[in-house]
């Protein structure tokens with residue numbers, strides 16, 4: 001089954017579906033060409049075609065930069081964010097690209113990067129088609145990729161099977177689950193928490209130390225993004241002239257003695273942490289998809305709140321937080337979507353809020369029923385949330401929305417701990433409803449920047 005830890009991918013901003021996925025797709029195609037004897041011997045030029053939402057909001061989301069960096073051999077986890085622009089500038093000026101960082105081929109930015117704003121590939125709103133051409137312009141190799149959210153990509157064959165190219169290890173696990181019902185039944189039958197269940201599954205294929213190390217690395221990169229964001233002021237890139245707010249907010253709220261901070265200010269600090277991460281995300285910096293880049297701040301904001309304002313926070317508790325959040329995310333990945341191009345912002349901030357609320361409930365001592373209820377309440381009150389980023393940039397409403405979701409997740413976790421009975425609405429029911437709502441949503445509200453705030457606010 002899909003690993004809950006794969007709901008978190010260390011990468012760069014600003015968008016998992018429009019930056020992380022396309023960079024991976026570019027790299028995968030470059031490696032495909034070089035691994036094919038005939039193509040690698042004759043390839044002279046590469047072309048990249050972007051369709052649908054990637055074409056409509058790709059510029060603001062960094063898709064064009066991402067695809068080219070991917071073709072040039074860069075991976076979102078390891079790329080130096082400071083080289084993203086300079087590498088593309090060099091390719092633009094030389095009209096040459098070093099494919100997979102190994103073989104020079106022609107690539108004219110103005111000719112070979114084709115943006116099809118009026119065309120959607122039938123399989124998914126985030127489609128890409130890459131071509132490897134010989135000297136005469138004949139096609140040697142062609143492949144389509146689809147960025148399905150959270151940095152996951154599928155090729156044409158995989159999308160027809162709807163099978164993730166990453167994540168599904170094929171390893172048999174002792175407690176497989178795809179729904180909340182299956183997950184909670186395993187917990188009840190075996191007297192386990194959700195995190196214990198995940199750990200048992202993960203250790204079916206690798207040592208516990210490796211799982212713990214991965215979870216703590218995710219948490220550390222989250223903290224790194226917060227700390228960077230709290231220090232960086234100025235204007236965000238993209239031309240919308242959005243001012244970075246996190247340092248000023250932090251300066252007003254931060255007190256030397258954490259005990260002197262009121263409950264209200266603690267929640268405001270959680271919002272500030274979340275805003276800090278998403279300001280970093282909007283600046284092409286290092287963040288963790290959680291479960292996407294647009295929603296990268298919510299879970300770190302809540303985790304940092306927990307770390308700073310609760311006693312007895314150990315590495316074990318942090319691992320529990322990450323594993324529980326990941327398990328909740330997997331339920332959405334299996335049964336709905338984390339792609340805003342498919343379901344709007346419900347799939348990004350909605351899912352992040354649900355994961356954060358459930359995870360916080362767990363580490364604050366909630367039982368499995370309370371965790372499920374928290375996750376359900378969080379999504380129930382994000383149903384119908386649209387995606388309408390101004391200028392196609394992951395800035396407004398995205399950055400502030402992460403802060404609001406972090407605060408909401410904290411309140412929901414506390415509310416859930418006050419009650420110990422199942423709600424009328426199950427987590428599975430709300431996940432199903434989210435997907436159905438997404439299907440009914442006008443495509444203009446699904447990461448196209450063709451409606452909502454994107455058309456009603458003048459960008460300047």
Ligand code: SF4
Pocket residue numbers: 294295340344345346348349386387388389393394395396397398401447
């Ligand atoms: S509005 Fe929501 S879904 Fe859309 S780009 Fe912003 S964070 Fe992502």
